[in-house]
Amino acid sequence: MNKKIVLPEDDIPSKWYNIVPDLPSPLPPPINPQTCEPINPKDLEVIFPKEIIKQEMSQDRWIDIPKEVLDIYKIWRPTPMFRAKRLEEFLKTPAKIYYKFEGVSPPGSHKPNTAVAQAYYNMKEGIKRLTTETGAGQWGSALAYACSLFGLKAVIYMVKVSYYQKPFRKTLMQLWGADIYPSPSDQTNFGKKILKDDPNNPGSLGIAISEAIEDAVTHEDTKYTIGSVLNHVLLHQTVIGLEAIKQLEMVDDYPDLVVGCVGGGSSFSGLFWPFYQQKVSKKAPKDVEFLAVEPTACPSLTKGIYMYDHGETARLTPLLKMHTLGHIFIPPPIHAGGLRYHGAAPTLCLLIEKGYVRAVAYDQVSVFEAASLFTKTEGLLPAPEPAHAIKAVIDEALRCKKTGEEKTILFLLCGHGYFDMNAYNEYLDGKLQPCEYPKDEVEKSVAYLKELYPWIDKLPY
């Protein structure tokens, strides 16, 4: 039995897969709230380079990966897949558990798969400076790394609570040459306004995105980059699933269930899209199900309302159709910083609405228990975000133990947790609290949104 399934460098995919032409119904377009009409791609040119806008709107199923990007992918790709045999034995489950590990990249997660591509296209179009937000610091690290490869300046707005919870992520970004500001910051008008009203505001991804966009539109030679949610980001991540298919072929296996954590949905989509493509094109050797896992503290998929909303707090972005907790949502400061986003990718939300993907939520105490069992049995320390997927996999494996099903389960270990020691310390000291976001808060935010845009329910999408 293979413990580790490794592909040669030649097997790094040469194209990204785009799910848009294979969706069960047309993707609701982004809407300009001023006109109530789908946005004009030209409107996006102040924040994104042309090639990224083309990919964002693309109906092409396959998109070539530039040679320069492939050469950089070779630094850490193909990433390994492991069979979690010791975890299976501990659980005494007949299920087979595989995981694909993206923590081998220099920043320690899946995020550079898109950061490198975005930095490359910006560099090609003459951009010198890139702004972004970061929650857990994983995406910020990835962009800082990618910018250092192409001689660009990275300017990063880091959610204030994570900035103080994870000081070493900041150090790593600085070593790659980035400038980092705790958000809300005094660098932007929006940040200053929030600090004036509430000097102790802990920040949120929504606020940090607003600051990063304001910075990009008010500086020359500067564009904005995003680490999740949008189509072009998710498609860059499909190298994960495309490699995973080949790796499972090597051991003559195929998943019954594909599991991943969801913040904005990029890592999970990167894993499951290629399996979805095989399923809908009838090329999958057996039926495969998809399970998205999120925190009960930020339950966009399981408690959010499927409607148009902004991607950030200052309402600078177009409206996207997604499961949302409302763009004014300030998440509780749980440790899975990368999962504290009020919405999720429109492609993923559509697939949930249509019944192709299921979603579950777990509280952080049960998630850290699962992570600790994983570390005891498999050795690797997971980031708190993929620990959510691990919790769901353990529950499914225990269910298989009861029913005797020999299911094959594949999950994404999208990042390591070696920068998350404060969180693990709190867990060991018994200080972590379970946290459930109340449904009536969601209803309040949605009522506010409907007051703001009375026409929002009447859009024809």
Ligand SMILES: Cc1ncc(COP(=O)(O)O)c(C=O)c1O
């Ligand atoms: C390690 C890790 N996993 C998951 C996520 C969630 O994002 P996404 O759902 O886009 O993969 C993040 C986001 O920062 C992350 O850092």
